[in-house]
Amino acid sequence: IINMNRFVAVLLSLLIAFPLLGQQNKKQEEKSFREKVEATKVAYFTEKLNLTPQEAQVFWPVYNKWWGERQEAYKKVHESVDAIVKLEEKGGYSDPQMKKLIKQYAQNLALEAEIFDMYVDEFYKILPTEKVAKIFVAEKGFRDILTKMWREKKNHKSENKKPEVK
Numbered sequence: 001i002i003n004m005n006r007f008v009a010v011l012l013s014l015l016i017a018f019p020l021l022g023q024q025n026k027k028q029e030e031k032s033f034r035e036k037v038e039a040t041k042v043a044y045f046t047e048k049l050n051l052t053p054q055e056a057q058v059f060w061p062v063y064n065k066w067w068g069e070r071q072e073a074y075k076k077v078h079e080s081v082d083a084i085v086k087l088e089e090k091g092g093y094s095d096p097q098m099k100k101l102i103k104q105y106a107q108n109l110a111l112e113a114e115i116f117d118m119y120v121d122e123f124y125k126i127l128p129t130e131k132v133a134k135i136f137v138a139e140k141g142f143r144d145i146l147t148k149m150w151r152e153k154k155n156h157k158s159e160n161k162k163p164e165v166k
Contacts, residue, residue: 033153040149041142048138049131058126063135066119073112080105 045063046056084101087093123132 033149037146037149040145044142044145045135045138048141049127049134051131055127055131059123062119062122062126066115066122069115069119070112073108073115076108077105077112080108 042060045051049055049059051059080101084098084105087098087101120132123135127135
């Protein structure tokens with residue numbers, strides 16, 4: 001009975017531990033992927049903008065702050081659009097309800113534009129106009145690279161999956 005209890009305890013421990021190990025491995029893979037994306041982004045932008053070490057030192061903190069604020073504003077815009085879509089699909093709404101959501105959407109779009117304007121002015125303070133323009137060119141190019149990285153990651157995951165037995 002003692003050996004059986006011990007066996008059951010070990011078996012339960014293993015059953016609990018394996019999924020947790022898989023989750024940790026998945027989290028580590030995601031962290032590793034994010035780090036790879038960030039390193040690629042820094043290298044790509046630094047090259048495309050032809051940043052000097054001094055420029056890079058002042059550029060990256062401003063750019064990263066801008067990126068974070070953009071992400072927050074982008075999230076608000078999409079949340080407000082989602083709210084409009086949900087209410088419209090649900091139907092039976094009042095004009096004031098919908099007007100309130102549309103106004104919120106417009107305010108969130110305006111916030112996005114305000115953040116853009118504010119940071120463009122900040123970039124002009126630290127970089128020449130030619131390099132400020134290259135920020136936006138580099139962003140488009142990096143989006144293409146990021147799309148490719150995501151596809152490769154997705155393909156790599158699907159290649160590592162075991163085929164289903166039917």
